[in-house]
Structures are given as C-alpha cells and as structure tokens.
Amino acid sequence: MDGDTLYPIGELARRTGLTVKTIRFYSDRGIVTPTDRSPAGYRRYDVDAVARLDLVRTLRDLGLDLPTIRRVVERELSLTEVTAAHAEALAVRIGILRLRHAVLTTVAERRLTPEETELMQQLARLSEDGRRRLIGDFLDAVFDGLGADSAFAGVKRSMTPELPDDPEAEQTRAWVEWAELALDPDFRAGLRRMAEDLAAERAQGDTTGPRRDFAATVRDLVAPALAAGVEPASHRADPIVAAFAAHYAHVHGRPDDAELRRRLLLRLESVNDPRRDRHLRLLAVINSWPAPESLAPVLDWSLEAVRVRMPR
Incomplete structure (x- = not known):
C-alpha cells in the first residue's frame, strides 16, 4: 500500500495495535x-493517522491527559515543552513515592507504633527548607556557644546530611532515620557533652595546632593491642590504659586516680553510644561517603580495661 491508500478502521487497528473501540474514541x-468515509459511511484513515496514533499511544503511556495530547498532535503545544513539564512532574511524584516507600520500609523493619509512624511520615514530607531548619536546629543544640563557628566548621560539615535532589531509595530511608535520631533529646545531649569535651581538648592546643581528638587517640592506642590479642584485664594493657588516661587528665585536670577513672569511664561510655555509630553510618549513606570505620570494638575494649581497674 502506498501513501495515498486509505485504511478502514480495522486495518488501522491492526497496524497500530490499538482496538477499534479505542480508535473510535x-x-x-x-x-x-x-x-x-466509504460509500457505506465507514471511516477511512490515511497513513498519517498511523503515525499520529503511535504518538498518541506513547503520550498516553507517559501519562499525559487527552486535552494535552490533542493540543500536541494539532501542534498547538510543543512536544518538547510538554514532555519536559511532564518529566518534571513525574520527578516530583517519584520523589514522593520514594519517601512513602522509605516510611513503609522503616515501619515494617522496626515495628513502629502508630505515633512513631506518624512522626516518620511528617519527617518524610519535610520540604527542603524544613530539612534545613531541622539540621540547623540539631547543629545549634550540639555546638551553640562553644566558641567561634570556624573552630567547629569541619566537624559541623561532617555531621550535616546533604540529601541530593534525586536521592536513591536507600538515601531516602537513611534521611528519615537520621531526622528521627536528630530529634532525640537524649542523643542531642550526649553529642553536646562530647562537643564540650572536644572544645576543652582544643583549648589545650599549642602553637602547632589543637590536640588530637580523644576518641582518635583511644583508637590509635588500642587498635594495635586489639589486633595483637591483648586482653583488657591483662598487665600488657596497663600502659595503654595509662596512656589514654594521661591524655584525658591533661585536658580535664588531675583529680585522684579513682575520680579520674570514674570520669574517664563516663567519657568512654558517651563516645561508645551505639546511636553515634548509627548516626555516622546514616550520614555516609545520605552523602554518598565511604562507610565509616566503627569505633565500637576499641571502645568496648577500653571500657572493659578501665572497669577492671576501678577501685573495688
């Protein structure tokens, strides 16, 4: 058949894969x-109708409504403009669906109560401005009043989630859980105590720069002993405990040994809060950072080593 041929509706249906009823519609x-029309009044279509119907079917598959499609095929609207606007609308919809999926997955995995589920839903629906306000409030609760902003600028950046415009499902789930954790008053208070200790440690810095972070010092001292199989209660652990106790005492004063060990134990327990580890892992997922090394093994070892040396 050439370009001048007219097709009856049944042939047009065969060529386009649409039903006769749909073409009539x-x-x-x-x-x-x-x-x-044929002498009997039956509709007949030219070859352009095949191309037009193929376009209509494609646009319908993409979710465009019929009035918009009609304006496109009649060239009242640019196909580029219409598909661009529709793609933007779909992106918003996909984002909403991802948030819903994140909430449903979290609810199922953690067996949340209806009240907790409602909170998760509210966190998932936060706008970008709402997320920024929550993040700012969280960082203020941890760092406000501890010195110049520049002193903690790097630490703040390391604790700031940056959810991308088009997040993966895993990033969305991590954001919802991070937001819930950031609202926990007890978790905020624990981070605040750690920030205060960090400020005190940095205040001891000399002209070459601030002193090492306490947790990093413990890690560097304990990790080799842990790898070598040194038991926390053994005499081989004595110089290691003495070393990080000396670091702590240098910053926080030199009370008697019993008081020093008590305060050191509280500091280690605060740093070893499993929520801190989870917080760092969630940030890594949201920001597409490498997964952080867990300090739990060295901190567990350190806690046991201090506890067995506490006065009876």
Missing part, C-alpha cells in the same frame, strides 16, 4: 480524524 474526540 480518539476519533470522536477529534484527536485522530478520519480522512474520508
């Missing part, structure tokens, strides 16, 4: 009009 609404 589009025809009645002026989206694909018949070129002519």
